[in-house]
Amino acid sequence: MSSNAITIPGTQIEARPWVDELHQWVTTVDHKRLGILYILSALLFLAIGGVEALIIRIQLMRPHNDFVSPEVFNRMFTMHGTTMIFFVAMPVLFGFANYLVPLMIGARDMAFPRLNAFSFWLSFLGALLLYFSFLGGSGLYGAGNAPDVGWWSYAPLGARAFSPGHSSDYWTLALLVSGFGSIGTAINIIATILCLRCPGMKINRMPLLVWMNLVMAGMVLIAITPLSAAQIMLLIDRYLGGHFFDTQAGGSAVLWMHFFWIFGHPEVYILIIPCFAFMSEIIPVFSRKPIFGYPVMVAATVCIAFVSMSVWAHHMFTIGMNSYANSFFTLTTMVVGIPTGIKIFNWIGTMWGGRIQFKTPMLFSIAFLFQFLIAGLTGIMMAASPFDWQLSLSYFVVAHFHYVIVGGILFALFGAFYYWYPKMTGRMLSERLGKWHFWLFFIGFHLTFDVMHIPGILGMPRRIYTYEPGRGWDTLNFIITIGAFIQALAILVFLANLVISYFRGARAGNDPWDAWTLEWSVSSPPPAYNFATVPTVSSRRPLWDLKHPEDPDSRYE
């Protein structure tokens, strides 16, 4: 079969009934369609989690506000946190990994396409279970119920004595089920990368995105398992008379904290490492230079993965560990800053001497660097455990991790959306709306989360549904709420851009950014089989070699 005989699906216009089309999406095992399903489900839950955040912010915009009851407020922050971590951040990153990894290594699909579909639908089922709690939390009659235990559900608050009914069981089941989905996806990503690379793509020639997703998937295997184990133990406590975390029967609340955070901290890196991966693809292309220090970037990523497994108890500095444990976790937490700093330097090194093009993906990437730098430095502050005794559980820590998750992860993700949307749909996202999106979100983000550090310093704890006037928190909280609404407006611009550009965007062509990795060698969107003939590569930038036969990378590697 010769490659020019193949037509691109999607350009064939067939009048297919929509049920048929829907059926194809539901039963698909194509990594690209599953990737898009992951991304769409994440966008849906981003909107829901965003509305929950706005409810929280309206309630807190002035002291003694009674927009919602304390019960509803507690459900909102629980659902917001759980949704954003498990049903927005993880699925959207898995979606991009699913879509991009096979294309970047010259493979025709993931190693286990059916497992891939199974994993996606498990994760989605998890999300539906979590939201079913609004209806079924206390049986079907209990309208308006949902878990209110916080996204880490500390023992013994999650025990039956303090959380009667079924709302927190839906939380447990949602995390358990979606955890199985995550493990399936992680196995799939690892197998795909290890077994399906095209000829010539040695492990040290893989694009950094592929490397980092390999590391991320390895971390998922290690980190999700203790979470799943803890959820099963919690179910045993709640329904089979177990006493793992039941303090009134001699169980240990601290044990739950260890289980949760030995998942919870690697989880942060599971989320941020794929974002490092986006940065490591986008920054070189828009600086027109190869990544600075490829082997060091790989080593730093692996190093972060290892060290991040030994920092979990820095979430527990206030629980009364002894001074040696506190010192140990202070040290490991500061150490993890070293490879992270090396990455920031390498990205700046990549821009250094380049010719930077300020397209929307690059704007988000530069903002990522700026914000991730600050997030890392506030992280160092909290690594100093005595400082953390003041900052932990306050609004400072809320500002810090939103700086990581919004300022870091979400900005990187937006960069990835603008960069790969043309590949996924064949249409460019509007640069004009993109700039509006960027500047609105940038302003809203800083208004909210820069200011949010201060009430923490002034003693405002997190997770309070109201506060007394006259503590110096009033104006600050009002500004934070305004920022949140500007961010929401920016998200609306983004969603509008996604929809409008899908129908009206400029045609992208195969390679709109003049990029260097294999996904840009195929049509946009790629055919179901990806590559008509499996490519052969001889360097880290196969398309650079094709475009510059006089000066190929393969000469230097």
Add this chain to the structure above:
Amino acid sequence: MLKMKSSTLRLLAQTTLLFFWAAMTAWASEPKVSPSNGTNIFAPASTPAKSIADLSVFVLVVTGLIFAVVFTLLLYSVVKFRGRAKDAGREPAQVYGSTQIELAWTIIPILIVVVLFLATARIIHAIQDAQEPADAIQVTAIGHQYWWEFRYPRLGIVTANELHIPVSDPSHPTPTFLQLLSADTDHSFWVPELAGKTDLIPNHPNRMWMDPQRTGIFFGQCAQYCGTQHAKMLLRVSVDTPEDFAAWVRAQQSPAVEDTSAIAGRRVFESNACMNCHAVAGTPADGRFGPDLTHLMSRTTIAAGAANNTHDNLRLWIQDPSAIKPGSLMPSMKLSDADLDAVVTYMETLR
């Protein structure tokens, strides 16, 4: 081409301005040191809070310097290496890396980490491993869903929500050591100007200490999410002069005032479920589930700081606790107006 260039430049100018704007906001919003009664972690009034604040300033300076250096590099490369119209179609020199530079930006951060770690470890040790002097004030603080129980084992005092401790003279320190317990879920004791927070966890006794060096009322509240009314689990610490503290101790040690004028209210109190949860020393009421009421009128607030201890608030609280604190575990006893007034009168005799 020219058009593209000017739009790029405009964009750059905007970027720079916004970075500056962000930096300015951060600078302008530096916390102002509050005089007293605040909850500012940079206005410490006791040794642990002071050592933490000093360490914090050191860490802030170091991280501030790192920020300045890296941000300058970032800003410089964004401005200096922006794509120009005349370069269109040409690629810059393809540089793959440099071992020397990588080594430099690995070793320098390692040195910074060593310094930060040693400075931090010193403070951890100084605060956590401090010896408890034999004459320290001992308090057992027990977290409840949504209030604080304070017991002074050596003084035989039980009170709630408002902790009284003596001011500590640096030349002759009288620190207070708290043992932290929980009756139900996890809580966290946080009075920012006196010490960092420490959690109260069931089956996991913790310890913290403070030696306040100025008198006054210090605010704080529960910092670990503990349930529906986590927000209204407020704390106040009254740091008294040694004389005031001694007077307070004497008053708290005395039994409940027997005031015959309130006998009707007492009867209502003891014939309803009130006494199952609340104790009044010297009477049959010895419940442990709610705050001890023996000297209720010595406290300035009720419902863990949710309301001032006034006649009207007290009446409203007993009539319908959820009006002040929805989700509070105290039930409404559905008392008649006459009984309600009688109980409030009784409460007001408990000085």
